[in-house]
Amino acid sequence: MPITSTAVQEQVWNRQQLEQPVVAPQWRVWTYAQPALVLGCSQRALYERVVCGVPSVEVVLRESGGGAVLTGPWLVSVSLVLPPGHAWLGQGLLESYHHLGQLHADALAELGVTAMALPPLQIAGTQAALAARGLPALDWACFGSLSPWEVVDAEGLKVVGLAQRRRQQGVLLVAGTLVTEPDWDVLCNALGRPDDANPLMRRTASCARLLGRRLLAENLATVLSRRLAHALADA
């Protein structure tokens, strides 16, 4: 079967990297011409229903955790594969998130977007502050909740989501950045949660909204690629 979309290419690349032992860091930065709905691995029970519900949008299942993501021209993603024992992996899961989240925050700062990688100890307080504004976590969507070292603006609105997959052969880290506003209605309608579109829009911040002007996905992709090359050469 031919690979027809970037979202499918991305998932195939991710899977293939961990099918053999990883011996050196590898990465790809993805931009998308067309929308596709990417479900987290623990959402596979929803796959058939979502495919039938939105025949006009491609639906893909990824092998990392987390909630659903709507890829498209509004998103830039990173896939990073690291060998066991790599310095970025450290101890436990969170250290690798820290490195990738900080790299994204630094890339955004270079482009004029002020955002920070959210430390684990600030998660509960930030979630509570959002809930107090009528914005409880929406765990079914990647951008509907906060996890350690994901990138947020000064109000805790999410800009970059992170996830990972750990196998004996190596570790896959993935990240997605909102460059512009996604079509939240498409995502929410597909998952049967149309009322969540407005809260999702209010829980998130795109680079364009934070900048107050347009940012090209290709520009962010270029900066991320350069920073990954530099950081991983040193790690």
Next chain:
Amino acid sequence: MTDITLAADAWQGVDEAVEALVDKWLVQAGDTVRAGQLLANVVLVKASLEITAPADGRIAQILVPAGGTFARGKPIATLV
């Protein structure tokens, strides 16, 4: 009998209240397994992780089914 669970180092730095989710079992009760064999996939803090058999043996009981959650240090199955 040996407990099968998620290694302690995976939980390092993770909030005490956070639980992991059993995403998929690759074996069932009664199956004979070898040390290092992949038994299950679990999800913790958006990370998909493998659980492997700590030794040769037989899966005596699956304590947390697919879709169930478990806390730090809690076994998800037992091996005899």
